[in-house]
Amino acid sequence: MKSKGAKRKNDYSKLKRKVFLQISLITVTAAVTVYLLREILRGQFGDLIVQFLVNAFHFNYSDALTIYQLVIRNNMDMILFVVSLIFLVTLFGFFVSWFTKYFDEISAGMDKLAEEYNAEIILAPELDFMENKLNQMKNNLGKQKKAALEAEQRKNDLVVYLAHDIKTPLTSVIGYLSLLDEAPDMPPEQKAKYVGITLEKAYRLEQLIDEFFEITRFNLQTIVLNKEKINLQFMLQQMADEFYPxxxxxxKQVSVNVPDGLTLWGDADKLARVFNNILKNALAYSYENSVIDISAKQQDKNIVITFTNQGNPIPREKLETIFEKFFRLDTSRSANTGGAGLGLAIAKEIVNAHGGNIFVQSNTEKTVFTVVLPQKQEKDKLSA
Known part of the structure; x- marks a missing residue:
């Protein structure tokens, strides 16, 4: 059943009423005109025709009357039909011209959709439903364009950040290698220190270059899932062990609390990437000497996995945008912990591809990332 709002959106009643009135007016006008013409031709107008024949062609009255009866009165129906047809065609032409002005207004309104300025589209009162739709479309297009420009700006800003980040470790690598090259007799302890720093900066440089490739891959890649049965406890514990260094x-510590034997059906590699990205984010923004808790449980037909850490709360206005492409919570930390802003966006894409959901809650006490995944697909249950 359609809602009242939907009915108002497609309310053609005003237009129908206007068209009905116009057609009724044409019909009544045509009927009155035919009636008057018949009475005129039969009445005094007929006498005027006879008198015109007598005066103009010098017929006697009886001959003129005979001509009038043979030519006009006996063909009254045909004359009225021709006159009525001409009259109706003329009125119909006016009606078509009047009606097509609505199409001109709609066309002009559609042209305004592509215009840059935010002028409101105004149509005739009979087309208020169409006016509302066109204005809604214009507003939506404006919002989409604004969002696209903002996303493009975030991407451009990120490229600038990454370019700066790449330059910083590269400068360090070149500087320490130059010191090693210029001082071959450097003490072993100092040499080992410089080599360690150089290697650390080289690893950081490699990470940033990988993130550049990640930007391109994220824009072009279509997620294809290779699903299998996953032992969730084993996967999360293994990932926590990898983060130990x-x-x-x-x-900092990671505590994994997952019931034995809890499994789900999904792409192990891609879900590991989801959990890795969330844990990496929790590690970057949690307090020192704190515990990051990873828990999982079955809830109805879903598996709910939570990542909880203690750290500075995420501002409320950024909770929605944190999963957008190229969003980075704190750009000032790019040199140490900041990535390309793709980790959580990619995590969301993968979770959505699995038919699940991901969201975050944050307050002064803790920040909780929650991933909800279906334990099995319906078709999997049928074949099980």
């Missing part, structure tokens, strides 16, 4: 220097 990055956690230890700042006294």
């Amino acid at each position: 990055m956690l230890t220097p700042k006294g």
Whole structure:
């Protein structure tokens, strides 16, 4: 059943009423005209015709009357038909011209959709439903264009950030290599220190170059899932172990709380990338000497995985945009922890491809990323 709002959107009643009145007016006018013409030709106008024949052609009255009866009165129906047809065609032409002005207004309104300025589209009162639709389309197009420009600007800003980030470790690599080259007799301890720093900066440089490729790959790649049965506890524990070297220097820990035997159906490689990106984000923005909790449980037909960390809260206005492409919560941290702003956006794409959902909640006490995934697809259940 259609809602009242939908009915108002497609309310043709005003236009129907206007068209009905116009057609009724044409019909009544035509009928009155035919009636009057018949009475005129039969009445005094007939006498005027006879008198005109007598005066103009010098017929006697009886001959003129005979001519009038043979030519006009006996062919009254045919004359009225021809006159009525001409009259109706003329009126119909006026009606068509009047009606097509609505198409001209709609066409002009559609032209305004492509215009840059935000002038409101105004049509005739009978087309208010169409006016509302065109203005809504114009507003939507304006919002989409604004969003596209903002996304493009974020992407351009990110390229600038990455270019700067690449230059910083590259400068360090060149500087320390130059020192090593200029001082071949450098003490072993100092040499080892410089080599370690150079290697660290080289790894950072490699990471940033990978992120450049990630931008292109994210825009062009179509996600194809290769699903299999996943032991969730094993996957999350293995991932936590891999992060141990990055956690230890700042006294951070990861606690994995997943029931034994909890499984789900999905693409293991891509879901590992989702969890990796979330954990990497939690690691970057959590307090020192804090614990990052990873928990999972079955809820109805879904598996719910949460990543909880203690850190500065995410501003409310940024909770929605944190999953957008090229969004980075804190651009000032790009040299150490900031990435291309793609990790969470890619995570969302992968989760959506699995038919799941991902969202974040944040307050002064904790930040919680939640991933909801279907444990099995319906077709999988049928074949199980």
